[in-house]
Amino acid sequence: MLSSPRVLVDDVAKAEPILDISDVTLQYTAGHLSILATYKVSAQVFEADRFVLLGPSGCGKSTLLKAIGGFHKPSEGEIRLRGRKVSNPGPDRMMVFQEFDQLLPWKTVVQNVMFPLIESGKVKNRKEAEQRARHYLDKVNLTKFADNYPHMLSGGMKQRVAIARGMAMEPDILLMDEPFAALDALTRVKMQDELLELWDDTHFTVLFVTHSIAEAVKIGNRILLLSPHPGQVKAELNGLCREEAVGPKGRALEQEIHDMLFAEKAGAEVQHHG
Numbered sequence: 001m002l003s004s005p006r007v008l009v010d011d012v013a014k015a016e017p018i019l020d021i022s023d024v025t026l027q028y029t030a031g032h033l034s035i036l037a038t039y040k041v042s043a044q045v046f047e048a049d050r051f052v053l054l055g056p057s058g059c060g061k062s063t064l065l066k067a068i069g070g071f072h073k074p075s076e077g078e079i080r081l082r083g084r085k086v087s088n089p090g091p092d093r094m095m096v097f098q099e100f101d102q103l104l105p106w107k108t109v110v111q112n113v114m115f116p117l118i119e120s121g122k123v124k125n126r127k128e129a130e131q132r133a134r135h136y137l138d139k140v141n142l143t144k145f146a147d148n149y150p151h152m153l154s155g156g157m158k159q160r161v162a163i164a165r166g167m168a169m170e171p172d173i174l175l176m177d178e179p180f181a182a183l184d185a186l187t188r189v190k191m192q193d194e195l196l197e198l199w200d201d202t203h204f205t206v207l208f209v210t211h212s213i214a215e216a217v218k219i220g221n222r223i224l225l226l227s228p229h230p231g232q233v234k235a236e237l238n239g240l241c242r243e244e245a246v247g248p249k250g251r252a253l254e255q256e257i258h259d260m261l262f263a264e265k266a267g268a269e270v271q272h273h274g
């Protein structure tokens with residue numbers, strides 16, 4: 001297994017983490033077979049982090065996100081949210097998936113956003129749910145489409161609804177599992193920009209899964225690099241700033257991450273020049 005991972009730029013806040021992932025091993029069992037998805041992964045996510053989980057296909061990113069969501073129990077280690085051990089799904093962790101069909105097709109856009117607010121008892125009544133839903137739909141530029149049905153929307157618009165629905169719950173953390181991966185390249189870039197604008201506006205805490213290095217560099221202020229299957233922490237990059245994610249500096253960082261991810265020897269040390 002890997003030698004200890006390197007923290008490349010160490011300015012992680014010393015505050016209490018919102019999310020504390022501690023030595024988490026995740027596996028699937030199918031009959032006599034046991035498939036290891038992650039091995040002893042540790043990370044801490046702090047308030048207002050745009051924390052990116054980056055790694056090759058099959059390294060266990062989605063499984064880790066499901067475990068944080070409370071849908072998959074660690075076979076080793078534990079996950080704590082604001083100090084409480086995660087054992088079930090809860091409205092304090094909202095998820096946005098890659099698939100466009102995560103909305104209820106028989107409900108309008110605004111009703112989709114209202115649904116978890118009402119079901120979870122997060123708001124007092126329907127009126128408050130609708131106000132809040134429309135507020136967040138406005139934030140994702142869908143005011144005009146609030147009364148449409150999902151089948152009348154493009155893929156990007158459906159993803160905006162899913163983001164609004166997650167944000168309207170004002171969760172402790174928004175969990176996003178490759179939310180833009182199924183979009184065309186131009187829409188994807190637009191959605192990344194919009195997510196960052198939304199973050200500038202509300203400073204929500206987000207854990208974002210991707211296997212795109214460019215997307216990770218653009219979105220994250222922190223990036224956790226996972227090794228190929230089973231996923232182990234290869235490195236953690238902290239204190240990344242948006243200005244450095246573009247131009248030659250951005251491209252150099254992407255190259256550095258690429259080299260770290262595909263370094264022949266697991267856990268190989270890579271010098272950071274940032």
Ligand SMILES: Nc1ncnc2c1ncn2[C@@H]1O[C@H](COP(=O)(O)OP(=O)(O)OP(=O)(O)O)[C@@H](O)[C@H]1O
Nearest residue numbers: 028035037056057058059060061062063064211229
């Ligand atoms: N339901 C399942 N039953 C058995 N094995 C599974 C199941 N889901 C995932 N796996 C296995 O667990 C490992 C991690 O899968 P996971 O989907 O978490 O990876 P990932 O990094 O999210 O991949 P991708 O980027 O392709 O979505 C893989 O080897 C996968 O085959």
